[in-house]
Amino acid sequence: MVMEKLGGSLQDALKKLVKSGRIDEHTVNEVVKDIQRAMLQADVNVKLVMTMSNHIKERAMKEDVPSGMNPREHVIRIVYQELINIIGKGTDIPLKPQKIMMIGLQGSGKTTTTSKLARYFQRKGLRPAVICADTFRPGAYQQLKTLCGKLNVTFYGEEGNPDAVGIVERGLKEVEKYDVIIIDTAGRHSLEKDLIEEMEQIHAIAHPDYKLLVLDGAIGQQASEQARAFNDSIGISGVVISKLDGTAKGGGAISAVSETNSSIAFIGVGETPEDLEKFESDRFISKLLGMGDIQGLIEKAQENLKEEELDMEAMMRGRFTLKDMYKQLETLNKMGPMKQIMQMLPLGGMGVKVPEEAYQVTGEKLTKYRVVMDSMTEEEMLNPRLIGSARIKRISMGSGCGPDDVRELLKYYKTMQNTMKGLRGGKFNMQKMMKKFGM
Ligand SMILES: Nc1nc2c(ncn2[C@@H]2O[C@H](COP(=O)(O)OP(=O)(O)OP(=O)(O)O)[C@@H](O)[C@H]2O)c(=O)[nH]1
Ligand SMILES: [Mg+2]
Incomplete structure (x- = not known):
């Protein structure tokens, strides 16, 4: 399961609540403490955790228990809602002709996600094409070309040419008849100036409908700084959190999403092109809390x-x-x-x-x-x-x-x-x- 550890500890906290005899301030405080610990251990930002726990406490004590609901259910519902508040509603990437630009640091999962997205649209009956604008990492061209070849997805790239902006310009003309055009860009070690500049130039030429930031689910607190820098330069229209299938804690990426007021469009749950899930926060939280789908x-x-x-x-x-x-x-x-x-x-x-x-x-x-x-x-x-x-x-x-x-x-x-x-x-x-x- 995705974010198993956080899910497990949150479920334990709620189980305690369900089993406790009386729901009073003491019980609520205990449960909130457990939730805090769980969130912090999952790398969620301290400030967010504090705000969330204050909300839960306040609402649990002050809000009237709605009729037909017992106090336990009332508290569980508040926890559920506050978690959705932090994680946010998902971004819906519509099923229609569009251009999507992938951005993110090195190794975050941009290229893999590019092929997953191509597969996603292909399955929905739209014709995808992919442009490789990563001229930075040797092997990037071959990696994407191979992935696309396996999926029978049209690929445009110019091996050996360092001019990423030119490639995008020519590529867009070449594949303009396709429904969904996905542009994979280069990542760097950190937020270097030349990465930002190149990204801005590609952005200016491509006019993408969506700019998807790919964040590694295992990333910690530095995720927020990255997300902010990308957001300030070209704006983020949605986030993909990758590698949530492993032991990734996920909380760093989630904090970044919350702090930049962006929202999650997809999550990556494996290495194959099929391992992409459209993000829906209510399903996600229900699963996390073990409430079943x-x-x-x-x-x-x-x-x-x-x-x-x-x-x-x-x-x-x-x-x-x-x-x-x-x-x-x-x-x-x-x-x-x-x-x-x-x-x-x-x-x-x-x-x-x-x-x-x-x-x-x-x-x-x-x-x-x-x-x-x-x-x-x-x-x-x-x-x-x-x-x-x-x-x-x-x-x-x-x-x-x-x-x-x-x-x-x-x-x-x-x-x-x-x-x-x-x-x-x-x-x-x-x-x-x-x-x-x-x-
Ligand atoms: N388990 C798992 N692995 C993933 C996932 N997404 C990507 N990976 C792996 O992460 C590694 C890096 O992925 P890439 O897609 O090449 O990352 P990138 O952002 O394109 O990297 P650069 O082009 O070097 O900047 C690869 O080994 C992928 O197989 C995922 O959702 N789950
Ligand atoms: Mg790549």
Whole structure:
């Protein structure tokens, strides 16, 4: 996972909150302290961390708990919102004809990201072309040419010619018929004057619609200074944070984004051209906080269920009967693989362990369970505790399934029932939670 360490510590902080008996000033202070430590360890700028924690404390104590929400959920929601505030909404790079200029220090990931972007637009049905304006590093031309060749992306470059500005001028004419033109530029060790000058000249000639600053996710506090210098010279329209797949802490880059008032467009999560993710802050933060990809779940549910409603309340009700379970399973089964769905629910991060068996319900098993249940009486469905060995025998004979199948179903029911209890014990209302996050 991206930024695993920060995510882990933030999740621990929230788990503590979920488990604590009372939400008072002391509890909030404790949780805020944990969050502070987590953010600082991830290299987030001290000032930002302080501002954020003051906001959380103030809002948690002063704002009324919205109706229908318990104090825990109220605090979690504030943490979530304040994190989004720091990280910002993402920049949306539209899917239309445009010119994009890549900028950044040496080794930050510009060239790799150039090829990833070309691939991104190609997949969306736009025709990309790439211009190599890096005349500084030997091998830059070959690197980009090879990457483009593999993707079947049109490439323009002039090997051996040191005149980057001229190359861009000629390249733009050469590929003007393409939809998205991406210009890869040279990086330097640090912000040398000649790098800035060359960048400004290319900028003046190319008139790019977007200028994407690539920041290495592993970079620390110096990220802000860099971002500011690039911003002052040609302006940044979006940031790509690269290498977030590794052990990168990410906080330095995030601080830079916040301080320069820019925003993240994409994140790089690997070395191949496919390893680029469009940045969406709510998804990002949900994942970081272990709340699961709630939005994704909702979208999926809407796609697959259309008019049908996912009856979360049945899962949370005090009496969870076999009938409830069956209805639930049928609904979930329509949504796709069980495990995928369960993982998107905010269970894991909230201290509820979902047993592995809960995931293993395939369509085939569901059919079997249906046959078994068809031989049960209404009374048995509503009160499964009645089903002893004599009844198991009868159900088995009536359904034509083996007694082991009946037992398996009952065992599965028990597992699910316990999971539901765990959810209630955790004082967590999934449906309310979803509503709160704008769904
Ligand atoms: N794991 C991982 N590696 C990446 C990612 N992005 C880039 N890299 C690696 O980082 C190294 C540098 O990437 P480049 O794209 O060449 O960086 P650059 O900014 O073009 O470098 P210069 O042209 O020298 O300024 C390469 O080895 C890439 O494979 C990423 O998202 N994840
Ligand atoms: Mg490069």
